Amino acid sequence: MDKTIELVNAIKDIQAMPSVIVKVLNVMKKPTVSMKELGDLVIYDQSLTIKILALVNSAYYGFSQQISSISIALSLLGMVKVKNIIVAVAMKPMMSNAGDKELWKHSMRVAAGCEYLAKLTKVMDADEAFIAGFIHDVGKIVLHTTNPKMYDKVVAITNEGHDILEVEKKYFDSDHVRTGSLLAKRWQLPILLANIISYHHNPSLSSIPVPCNLVCFVDKLMQEAFDPNTLDKDFLKTMGLDLGDIEELRKVIRQKAELLIAELT
Numbered sequence: 524m525d526k527t528i529e530l531v532n533a534i535k536d537i538q539a540m541p542s543v544i545v546k547v548l549n550v551m552k553k554p555t556v557s558m559k560e561l562g563d564l565v566i567y568d569q570s571l572t573i574k575i576l577a578l579v580n581s582a583y584y585g586f587s588q589q590i591s592s593i594s595i596a597l598s599l600l601g602m603v604k605v606k607n608i609i610v611a612v613a614m615k616p617m618m619s620n621a622g623d624k625e626l627w628k629h630s631m632r633v634a635a636g637c638e639y640l641a642k643l644t645k646v647m648d649a650d651e652a653f654i655a656g657f658i659h660d661v662g663k664i665v666l667h668t669t670n671p672k673m674y675d676k677v678v679a680i681t682n683e684g685h686d687i688l689e690v691e692k693k694y695f696d697s698d699h700v701r702t703g704s705l706l707a708k709r710w711q712l713p714i715l716l717a718n719i720i721s722y723h724h725n726p727s728l729s730s731i732p733v734p735c736n737l738v739c740f741v742d743k744l745m746q747e748a749f750d751p752n753t754l755d756k757d758f759l760k761t762m763g764l765d766l767g768d769i770e771e772l773r774k775v776i777r778q779k780a781e782l783l784i785a786e787l788t
Contacts, residue, residue: 527701531709534668543568543613547606548713561605562597574612574787575605583782603650607634611657612787617664626667628784629745630657635780636741644762647734655719658712659738662703662720666695682748688724700724726755736761744773745780 543564550560565571572593579596580589590596597605611631618627637656641649667674673694681687691698703720712720718729719738726735736758743753751769759765764772 526696527705530665530669530695530697531702531705534665543571544610547609556602558594558597558602561602562594565597565605565609566593571609571612575600575608578608578783578786581782581786583779583786601650604653607650607654607657608787610654614657614661615787618661620668626660626663630660631784631787632745632777632780633657633659633738633741635783636745636776637737639776639779640737640741640762644764646737646762651715652734652737655715655734656738656741658716659719659723659742660699660703661706662699662701665702665706666691666697666699669695684748684750741776744769744776749773 546564547561550556550564553560565575575596576590576593578584579586579600584600586599590599600608611634615627618630634653634655634657637652638649641647641652663674666677677687677690677694680690688698688700700721700723704717707717707720715731715734718731719735722729722732722735723738723742726732726739729735736755740754740758740762743749751766754766754769756766
């Protein structure tokens with residue numbers, strides 16, 4: 524863990540989570556929170572306002588009428604979805620800088636896939652599934668920022684079919700699970716998100732394995748070098764799916780994710 528601490532400590536500009544996320548998470552911790560409180564965080568941020576209006580009018584949510592009021596948009600989306608959008612938009616610059624936009628896009632694909640499968644299979648709450656999928660690879664920010672060229676090499680080797688954690692350990696003497704776990708502690712993320720970050724490659728080690736299994740499953744599904752043989756067959760059965768469904772499932776998730784990415788880009 525010492526090397527992990529050294530890596531995270533060396534990256535000064537990601538020591539703190541973006542302030543808007545901190546404010547949103549603090550608001551959401553309150554026993555009673557009004558949509559007005561959440562709306563006040565959005566209305567003074569032009570970028571967030573535009574993104575939320577674009578998204579609520581997009582095919583991703585499919586509302587029948589055009590919505591131009593931010594208060595109506597927030598009410599239609601609901602508290603948790605608004606929080607998820609704020610986190611996704613606020614973390615985009617951090618993730619894009621640490622992965623030439625591909626890290627953020629992959630995170631959005633996994634988020635959309637987790638949300639879709641959670642709705643389909645009822646294995647967990649769909650809104651929680653979205654944010655769990657989005658945040659899972661946050662530790663990669665540290666490794667890529669430390670040495671972008673070296674991490675690009677890690678990605679290239681991984682795309683040839685090698686295990687990413689082993690390749691990261693070889694080149695960085697740490698991996699994105701360890702760096703992500705340390706970030707989760709420093710950012711004081713909720714237990715669910717901290718578990719997802721720490722155990723999305725080894726769900727059985729988590730105290731809440733179902734969400735970790737879901738993120739692990741969709742993460743594999745959204746890889747460029749996807750191999751169906753790496754999927755957990757028992758978890759497939761838990762969700763009521765079989766291998767014959769997988770290619771169509773990948774296609775559906777990618778289509779949904781691209782709608783979301785287009786609106787938030």
